[in-house]
Amino acid sequence: MGQETIKLSFIEIPILLKFKIPISGPVSPYVFAGPNFVIISSANDLTEPKGQTSIETDLKDYTSSFNFALDFGAGAGFKVAPLTVIMLDIRYSFGLSNAFNDKGKQSFGFTSVKTTAFQIVAGVLFGL
Numbered sequence: 001m002g003q004e005t006i007k008l009s010f011i012e013i014p015i016l017l018k019f020k021i022p023i024s025g026p027v028s029p030y031v032f033a034g035p036n037f038v039i040i041s042s043a044n045d046l047t048e049p050k051g052q053t054s055i056e057t058d059l060k061d062y063t064s065s066f067n068f069a070l071d072f073g074a075g076a077g078f079k080v081a082p083l084t085v086i087m088l089d090i091r092y093s094f095g096l097s098n099a100f101n102d103k104g105k106q107s108f109g110f111t112s113v114k115t116t117a118f119q120i121v122a123g124v125l126f127g128l
Helices: 102-108
Strands: 002-014 017-020 027-049 055-058 066-081 084-095 116-126
Touching: 002 066, 027 084, 066 116
Parallel strands: none
Antiparallel strands: 002 027, 017 027, 027 055, 027 066, 066 084, 084 116
């Protein structure tokens, strides 16, 4: 026995529709949703058998180069100065397309492998 880990690295391009909840004060809550286009840049399988040398295999030929997901979440902006806002949001990304291509599904015996992600995003917005 041992452990096997599949690691995917990807670039996400979310296009989100944001609705700000109208309240007065220094806090501006919002909700958002929209499509997320995902480009897979690398895929690796790390096999670590007990008492043996680890083996890393490139799986890029077995994965789709492009995936599609839906993102949704909520957050808030906190005004800390006249032109400065600290924002914090929580989002969930639900994959709709297969991460493995037909060759990968046949090789590994999977019928469907879809990505999901839970993200916490923080940032600072500076006005001009």
